[in-house]
Each structure stands twice: as C-alpha cells, then as structure tokens.
Amino acid sequence: xxxxxxxxxVLFCTLAWADECAWDRDVDFSENPPIIFDESFxxxxxxxxxxxxxxxxxxxxxxxxxxPGTNITSLAVTTVEATCDGGRNLWIDDKTWEMKxxxxxxxxxxxxxxxxxxxxxxxxGVIHIIGFEILGPESFYELIRVCFDPTSETTLYxxxxxxxxxxxxxxVDPNRPDxxxxxxxxxxxxSSVYSQNSQxxxxxxxxxxxxxxxxxxxxxxxxYFAKGHLAPDADFVTVPxxxxxxxxxxxVPQWQAFNNGNWxxxxxxxxxxxxxxxxxxxxxx
DNA sequence: CTACCGTCAC
DNA sequence: GTGACGGTAG
Numbered sequence: 001x002x003x004x005x006x007x008x009x010v011l012f013c014t015l016a017w018a019d020e021c022a023w024d025r026d027v028d029f030s031e032n033p034p035i036i037f038d039e040s041f042x043x044x045x046x047x048x049x050x051x052x053x054x055x056x057x058x059x060x061x062x063x064x065x066x067x068p069g070t071n072i073t074s075l076a077v078t079t080v081e082a083t084c085d086g087g088r089n090l091w092i093d094d095k096t097w098e099m100k101x102x103x104x105x106x107x108x109x110x111x112x113x114x115x116x117x118x119x120x121x122x123x124x125g126v127i128h129i130i131g132f133e134i135l136g137p138e139s140f141y142e143l144i145r146v147c148f149d150p151t152s153e154t155t156l157y158x159x160x161x162x163x164x165x166x167x168x169x170x171x172v173d174p175n176r177p178d179x180x181x182x183x184x185x186x187x188x189x190x191s192s193v194y195s196q197n198s199q200x201x202x203x204x205x206x207x208x209x210x211x212x213x214x215x216x217x218x219x220x221x222x223x224y225f226a227k228g229h230l231a232p233d234a235d236f237v238t239v240p241x242x243x244x245x246x247x248x249x250x251x252v253p254q255w256q257a258f259n260n261g262n263w264x265x266x267x268x269x270x271x272x273x274x275x276x277x278x279x280x281x282x283x284x285x
Numbered sequence: 286c287t288a289c290c291g292t293c294a295c
Numbered sequence: 296g297t298g299a300c301g302g303t304a305g
Binding site: 175219220221222256257260261264265268 | 286290291292293294
Binding site: 219227234 | 302303
C-alpha cells in the first residue's frame with residue numbers, strides 16, 4: 001500500500017510542474033548543449049533569476065534540439081524534435097530524456113549563408129549571413145548580417161540583435177576560438193596580414209623609414225591593427241553564438257588603442273540601453 | 286593550449 | 296590590486 005503522504009507529494013509535484021519545464025543552465029545541461037529552438041524557430045535562452053540562469057518553456061511545447069556541424073551524441077543525429085513533459089524531461093519518440101543526456105558531441109558551430117542580397121551605398125556590398133543551420137539547408141537561424149565589399153575585401157558593417165532579457169544570463173567562457181577565414185572572401189592570408197610583424201614591415205615599406213614605422217606600429221602603446229569585432233563576442237548569450245562572431249568577415253583592422261578603449265566602453269553602454277528593451281538591433285561599421 | 290600585454294570598473 | 300574584457304605570440 002502506498003503511504004498517504006507520498007500520494008500527496010506526487011500530486012503536489014504534478015500540479016507544481018504541470019505548467020512548464022525549467023532547467024538550470026549551470027546544473028542541468030551537458031558540456032556542449034544543443035541549440036534549443038521553440039516552435040517559432042527562436043532560440044530558447046536562459047534568463048537570470050536570483051542568480052540562477054533558468055531556461056523555461058511551457059509544458060507540452062515542441063522544441064527543436066540542434067547540434068549544427070555535429071550530432072546529438074546519444075541519438076547520432078544533428079536535429080531532433082522534443083516535447084517538454086512539464087518537468088525536467090523531454091519526450092522524444094515516446095521515450096523520455098534528461099536534458100543532460102542530449103548534449104552535442106562537439107560545440108555547435110555556425111556557418112555562413114552567402115550572397116543573399118546586396119547592401120551598402122550603390123549596392124557595392126554583398127550580404128553574407130552568419131548563423132545556424134536548423135533542419136538542413138532549407139532552414140537557417142540568422143545571427144549576424146554582414147555587408148561585405150568583395151572589391152576591397154572589407155566588411156562595411158555587421159548587424160546583430162542583442163537579447164536584452166537574456167544578456168545578464170550569458171555564458172562566460174574564457175576560451176576564445178581562432179578567427180576563421182572561411183574560404184572565398186579574401187585573396188590574402190588574413191592571419192598573416194594581421195600579424196604585428198607584417199604590419200611593421202608594411203609600414204616600413206610605406207614610410208621608407210624604419211624608425212618612423214616603429215613609432216607608428218608600437219605594440220606596447222597599442223599602436224597596431226587588431227582584429228576588431230564588428231558584431232562583438234560579448235553581445236551574445238550562448239557560447240556557440242559568441243563563437244559565431246569569430247569569422248574574419250565580422251572583423252575590420254582597428255587600432256587596438258581604440259578597440260580596447262572607447263569601443264569597449266561603448267559596447268557596455270549599449271547593454272545598459274538594451275537592458276531597458278527586450279532586444280536591440282545594432283549596426284556596427 | 287599556455288603565457289602574455291593593456292584598459293577599465295570595482 | 297583584481298578580474299573581466301579587448302587583444303597578441305609560440
């Protein structure tokens with residue numbers, strides 16, 4: 001016979017959990033969480049609640065778990081549809097799963113949709129979109145819209161949306177990936193071009209004076225051109241979104257003194273503003 | 286991956 | 296001074 005108190009407990013829990021699924025971002029997820037999309041193909045992101053980074057969806061809602069570029073390890077597929085069971089688990093094809101057991105084999109990776117339109121003055125630029133493949137090539141989640149001038153091989157501007165409700169609950173990961181070239185955009189090696197040595201060599205050649213060149217490119221004074229993010233790493237909530245900013249087409253040569261000074265301060269001001277709004281569309285360039 | 290530099294807010 | 300953040304090199 002089942003004790004009476006246990007019945008009460010079970011009933012209570014059922015009632016309390018019936019309306020939604022809730023997960024703690026720092027407890028209930030695997031090392032490489034999937035990108036979670038809701039039924040309108042918006043990413044489900046954590047919200048800061050009393051120092052807990054909570055991910056919530058309504059009970060019964062259908063989600064898409066996506067590991068673009070890799071697989072959900074337990075299922076050996078990139079994308080799967082799942083239903084919130086009203087507690088901590090997800091229904092997938094008549095079987096329940098814990099969120100923790102639905103991690104990606106590697107970090108979910110952004111890709112680029114190329115040549116989706118023209119942009120810039122007199123349509124000099126070409127639009128490339130950095131984002132996530134969802135169910136294959138027919139569906140794509142846009143993160144960063146890049147206006148790239150193929151003639152000068154320079155990005156004119158990048159456009160991204162800051163999620164004001166989620167930015168306080170963003171992932172903090174000290175590891176930063178290398179910038180990716182993603183072939184077809186540049187005719188030169190971008191990593192070589194940005195190296196401080198090649199900058200010094202170029203300046204020496206241009207000025208014809210090595211003393212003058214070493215005053216112009218002076219690393220200790222932050223007089224060098226850094227890979228200045230246009231859509232910034234820190235504007236994004238999840239690690240895969242943050243790492244999607246590390247494409248060379250999302251960066252322009254920027255004096256490090258400015259990059260690490262005014263620009264950084266300006267980014268923080270932007271968050272202050274967007275804390276007052278749900279989201280803010282930002283254009284940098 | 287590790288070690289390093291400079292700026293800023295606290 | 297320390298940690299977060301913007302970078303660098305090997």
